[in-house]
Amino acid sequence: MDTGTHVVMGIALGGLATLDPVVGNHEITAQTIMIGTLIGSQAPDLDTILKLKNNAKYIRNHRGITHSIPALFIWPLLITGAITLFSPEANVFHLFLWTFIAVVLHVFVDIFNAYGTQALRPFTKKWIALGIINTFDPFIFFAHIVGIAIWRYGVDPGYTFLGVYIVLIGYYVLRYYTKRQIIHKVKERIPDTTQIIISPTYRFNQWHLAITTKTKFYVARAVDLEINILDEYEKVPVPDTPIIKAAMKDENLSAFLSFSPVYRWEIDEYNDHYEVRFIDLRYRSKGYYPFVAVVQLDQSLNIVSSYTGWIFSEEKLMKKLEIAPEN
Known part of the structure; x- marks a missing residue:
């Protein structure tokens, strides 16, 4: 999910936690749990900082080890330990428990996106992407906003968010049923x-x-x-040619292939270089396919430039590659 949705989920879990008698009867524990659920709902996305290095590192590792089975326990331990340094009066077990729930919920809802996660690491690096919920779903986000607003006007937060999540469970079931109908329609058509x-x-x-x-x-x-x-x-298999073999050594293309399950490829020859392009077919937007990997090689098949990521025009892509397009 997007950052905003994870934030409101963290707030919602802090409110839901008041149904826990220990939390509801201990103000400091309730306050620390709100902090813990807010941080826990964001922690697995710490790997977003990999974007600062390059897109290849980000694509290969985002929603990987930080969303893995060990991470489900490591994040709550780190967050609980840090919070209790400043609030030793808080109930440590319940702080850990609700922070753990926040981390688990983060990873769980990410599985329902088309992007998915490697949630079963270290047992497998397979991407789990159910393709039921968009990265930003207006209904989910605004359901949380309504719950927060109701809480703001004095209604019990525990029962408020219990109601919100019962509604959202129904919404997920509806989305799943709709997806099954689409699959049936596709198989009828093709x-x-x-x-x-x-x-x-x-x-x-x-x-x-x-x-x-x-x-x-x-x-x-x-x-x-x-x-x-x-x-x-x-559907044309990727050829086993010297140009492709040379391009496959590129970090950006390797990252793209580790992530993209369905793509087509192109090889173009220009006056002074070759261009190998792989195009993800999942993300068509206004007639354009914005998620690509491009490798440019000189006549001796040395890699001179490459890029992978989201790009929405050829002009911007050429700027990323630092080679001006031919007229």
Whole structure:
């Protein structure tokens, strides 16, 4: 989920924690738990700082080890230890428990995005992405805002957020059921489908689809359960050529391939260099595919420039590569 949603979830858990008798009857513990749930709801995304180094490091590691099974325990231990240094009167067990719940909830809701997490590390590095909830879902965010507003006007926070989460459980079930309907519709439309990757949008009734058969890729959109095919590509295996072999050594392309499950590729030859481009088919936006990996090589197949990440125009991509486009 986005940072704002994780913040309001942290506040909601701090309010929900007042249903715990120990928390409800001990003001200092309640205050420290609010701090713990706020920090715990953000802690797994500390790996966002990898963006400061480069996109390759960020793509390869974001929602990786910081969202893993060991991290579910390490984050609460670190946060609880730091808070109790300043508030030794707080109940340590209950502070750890609610901070642990905040961390677990963060990782749990991230699994429902199209991006997903490596939540089962260290047992597997497989990405778990259920594709049911958009990274920012207006209903989820504003349900929390309404709960916080009700709390602000004096209503019991524990029962308020208990009600909010009961509603949200129903919402998740509805989203899951809608996704199952879309999968059924796709298989009716394209019977030889072998893989369907669904990316929800922030609009309740619109979903991005990347559909694979044995011979083709289809990029589609589901609107009100109607499947609209937007693009169609032949499924061509990546060739085992010297140009591709050289490009595969690049850190940016390697990071892209470790993350992207469905893509097409292109090789272009210019006067003084080659360009290898891999294009993720999950994220079509206004006719453009913004998530790419590009490697440029000289005539001797030395890598001279590369980039991976989100880019929304060729001009900006060329600036990232520091090579002006040919006229």
